[in-house]
Amino acid sequence: MSALPTAPGAGRLTGSAGATDGIPAASPVTLGRVLRSEWTKLWSLRSTRWSLAVAFLTQAGLGPLFALLEMGRWNQLSLGQRLFFSPIDHSLVGFHFSQLAIGVLGVLIITGEYSTGQIRSTLLAVPRRLPVLWAKLIVFSVVAFLLIFTGALIAFFVSNAIFTEHHVNVGLGAPHAFRAVLGTALYVTGTGMLCTAFGTMLRATAGGISTFVVILFVLPPILLLLPTGTADAINPYLPSVAGGSVGSALLSPHSFSPWGGFALFCGYVIAAILTAAWLLKRRDA
C-alpha cells in the first residue's frame, strides 16, 4: 500500500484525499480551537514559563520581604512615616516588578512570532487573522490575572501577618484592601494586554518593549520637569497613573477615583487593541 519505502507511516497518505479516517474532512477553525492552540503555544516556550514565574514570585514575595525590612527598622521610622504607613500598599509593592515581567511577556507573545517567522505558520492556519489576536489576549490575560491575583493575595496576607509585630496590620475587609488587591491584578493584566497591542502594531520585540517602558516608566518622571500646574493637569491622564490608582489604597487629590481612572486606562487598552487588530488584518504578513 505504501509507495514510500523510506517513510514507515506513509500508508496514511495513500487514502483518498481529505477522507482519511479520524480527520473530519472539514473541521473548521473556531475561536475555541484557536484558544486551545494559543494555550499550547504559551506554555510550550521556556521564556514564557520563566516570565510567568518571575511575575508570580515577585508579586507574591516582594511585599513580605519589604514587610520584614520595615518591621525591623520600625523604631527608626519618623512619626509621619508611621502615621501614614499603608499596610495595603506596602504588601503590594511587588507589582512594580510583576508589571515589568508581564509587560515584556505581553510584547513577546506576538513579536516572538514575527522574529522567528512563526507568524506565517500561524496565519496559514488561521487566515482570518483576528481570532489569533483575540485568543492570544484571552489566554494571556486570564493566566496573567490569575497568577497576579493569587500572588497579590499571598503578599497581602503574609505581609499583614508580619505587620502584626507592630500592630499596623489590616484584614482584607479593611477599607480599600480588597479593591487594591483586585485592582493590582487588573492593572498588571491590563498592562500586559496593552503590551501585546504594542507588539502587534510594531512587530518587533525591541520596539514593543521600548514603547511600553517609555509610556509606563519614562513619561511620569519626565512630566515632573514641566511647570507644576501643567504637570498636575496632565498627570491623571497618564496610563500608569490612571490605571495604577485602582491598585493602591492611597487616594490622590489630583487624580481620578480608582475605578474612574481604571476605566480611562481600559479605554487606552481597548484603543490600542483595536488599532493593533486593524493593522493585523490589513497589512501583509
Place this chain on the structure above:
Amino acid sequence: MIEVRGVSKRYGEKVAVEDLTFTVQPGVVTGFLGPNGAGKSTTMRLILGLDRPTEGTATVAGRSYADLPAPLHEVGAMLEARAIHTGRSARNHLLALAQTHGIPDRRVDEVLDLVGLTHVARKRVGSFSLGMGQRLGIAAALLGDPHTVILDEPANGLDPEGIRWIRTLLIDLAREGRTVFLSSHLMSEIQQSAEHLIVIGKGRLIEDTTVADFVARASADAPVRVRGADPAALAHALTAAGAAVSLEADGALTVTGLAAEQIGELAAADGLVLHELTPLRVTLEEAFMSRTHEAIEYQPTGVPV
C-alpha cells in the same frame, strides 16, 4: 485546483508580480520555475493570503485562502522562509497548528513519523539542521491531509536521499488526485517530479506548458556541431541557408537554426564533405535559462513610466 487571475503585486514602486494568470490542476505535479527574485515566493504568498494582491484574484478550490473555513484541510503549504518558533519543540509546534482545526494529537505523531522526525519530536526546533527544519515544514504541510500542497523550494537543505524521498512523496500525492504545486529555481529539480510547468521571470508569465512540450521545443532549437573538409565553404553555405554559425577552436562549426538533417542535405547538395554531424543536446537547465533570460531582456525594467 489553484486559480490565479490577473494578479499583480507592487510594493511601492517595485513590481514583484505583474498580471499573472495561470491554473494549477489537480492530479499532476506542477513545477513553478523562475530565477531567484522572479516572484515565485510572492506569488505563493498571494495564493496563501499572507499578502494582498494589488490587482487580481487568487483562489484555491474556488475561494480566496482567507475565506476557507478549514484551510489546513484544503491547503498544506511550506514556505521557503523559516516559519517556526525556534524555542518550541517540533511536536508542540505541530500540536499548536493541529489544535486550530481540532486535528487529533495522533495525527501529529503520524506526520512526524512520516517525515522521519519522531526521534527528535521533543527537541527544540532551534537545534535542528536545515534539512530537519525542511522536514518539519513538510510535516506541517501534510498535517491536515490537504487536497492541495504548495511547497516553496522544498529541496533546499535536503540531502540526496531526502530529495529522492520528497520527489516520491509529491508524485504519490498527485497520483492520489491532489493538486501539487512546487517552486524551484533549478529546472533539474523540477523535471524529475513535475509534469506541468509554469515559468515566470521578472514577475511575468513566460511559459505555461507541459514539461514534455518544453523539452521538445528546447531540443528543436538545439545547436548542431559540424566538421567538414572545407569549413569556410560550409559556413558560407549554412549562413546563406539562414543558420547562425560560429567557428570553434578545433575547427568545428556550431550551427543553430537548422536541424542536423537539413545540414546534411545542404552539404550533399553543394558537394561538401562532412567529417562530423552531431546534434548537441541542450539541457533543460540551459533551455530554461535562455527562456527566462530572453524574457528579462525584452521586458521593461519594471518601473512604471
